[in-house]
Amino acid sequence: MDFNLSPESKMMVKAAKDFCEKEISPIMDSIIENNDYPDDLITKFANARMLGLVVPKEYGGVGTTNLNIILITEELGKTGSVCAYPMLMNNSTAETIDYWGSEDVKKKFLPPLCDGSAYACTAFTEPGTGSDPRALTTTAVPDGDDFIINGTKRYITGGNKKGYGVFYVKDEIMKGEKGDVTAFVVDKSSEGYSASAPWSLMGLEGMNCVDVFFKDVRVPGSSILGERGNGFPILLRWIAGERIQQAAYMVGLGQAALDESVKYVKERIVGGKPMGFMQGFQWMLSEMKGRIDACRYLTYRAACLQDDGKQIAIDSSELKIFVTTTIQEITRMAMQIHGSYGYSKEYKVERLFRYAAHAGVVATSTELNKTIAGSALLKSKR
Ligand SMILES: Cc1cc2nc3c(=O)[nH]c(=O)nc-3n(C[C@H](O)[C@H](O)[C@H](O)COP(=O)(O)OP(=O)(O)OC[C@H]3O[C@@H](n4cnc5c(N)ncnc54)[C@H](O)[C@@H]3O)c2cc1C
Incomplete structure (x- = not known):
């Protein structure tokens, strides 16, 4: 394996260093004090071409490598701030949507996750478990072409920020079958979706880990990723x-x-x-x-x-x-x-x-x- 970085990777490392100096250093103290980052942080990542890094260009991505995500993340980690996480969450959630989503789902959700107009999240953990898919209690019940989701997700990074998330829930009809977890892309401004105040953590100030509450949230069946019941x-x-x-x-x-x-x-x-x-x-x-x-x-x-x-x-x-x-x-x-x-x-x-x-x-x-x-x-x- 050759770790001589390509010219593109070197350029990205340099851009990430510059970004940290120009955009992160000045807001470090306020992030810690307010336990939050400014709303436009994600737009700044987009302008620096740090979102949608492995998403194809046709959906607004950069079309580069996972290694480059790693190199950028390392630079952000050096700041000792939480800022790597919103960037990573947008990148990894977008990659999942790109890999598993239908053409319509990709066209709908990828551009805003790449252009910085939406914050992503990915949610599995619940009050009862963070490790065991059998113990999930958030449910999706079919209603015509839609599904109605009810339940609580816990410790969801960025679950309170405007945008879209991938949520793993139990399919009420398939319950008990081997594959009964389904992955839905959910608009965080949907009616019935709400979030708690952020958990007060030992560190990672500004992480925005929140509980997310679903109360009869209607989600189109077309926003299922992969196959129904294939969420795990x-x-x-x-x-x-x-x-x-x-x-x-x-x-x-x-x-x-x-x-x-x-x-x-x-x-x-x-x-x-x-x-x-x-x-x-x-x-x-x-x-x-x-x-x-x-x-x-x-x-x-x-x-x-x-x-x-x-x-x-x-x-x-x-x-x-x-x-x-x-x-x-x-x-x-x-x-x-x-x-x-x-x-x-x-x-x-x-x-x-x-x-x-x-x-x-x-x-x-x-x-x-x-x-x-x-x-x-x-x-x-x-
Ligand atoms: C800062 C932060 C950010 C987070 N962001 C997200 C997020 O964005 N999305 C999300 O879904 N979740 C998120 N989480 C939740 C996190 O992923 C879970 O807390 C984690 O998976 C552990 O789950 P749990 O706390 O419920 O522990 P449990 O599953 O209750 O486990 C308790 C303990 O038992 C151990 N254990 C569990 N099962 C086994 C087993 N089979 N064998 C041996 N040991 C076992 C665990 O290692 C742990 O030590 C976040 C948490 C934090 C602190």
């Missing part, structure tokens, strides 16, 4: 891609933690000298760098497999198990290097540590990733 494979495919994208975000957080640490040990005087002169800190920094590089290359590798059309379910689970624990440890080391200042909100490393904590439970928990990767090993003929 659609979810599994989406979430495997999410694992790689989240790993890229974690790599960005880890790199930022290292950068802050290198800066700090050069400036902080201990025993009359900058603390970087102490060998112990040099060793810590070198360890951090090696581990981040390993995470980065594994992440690029998984994205390249995805671009080659290979199965990524197992590789992405292995990747996430490794990256989650490694980067969490990197951010802890960065806090330690900063002494008491690392425990202060005045310093970026405190935020990086809190943000890194989410990866063990979001977009497939560590336990489920271990089950996916471990059971695949048992089935393997090698």
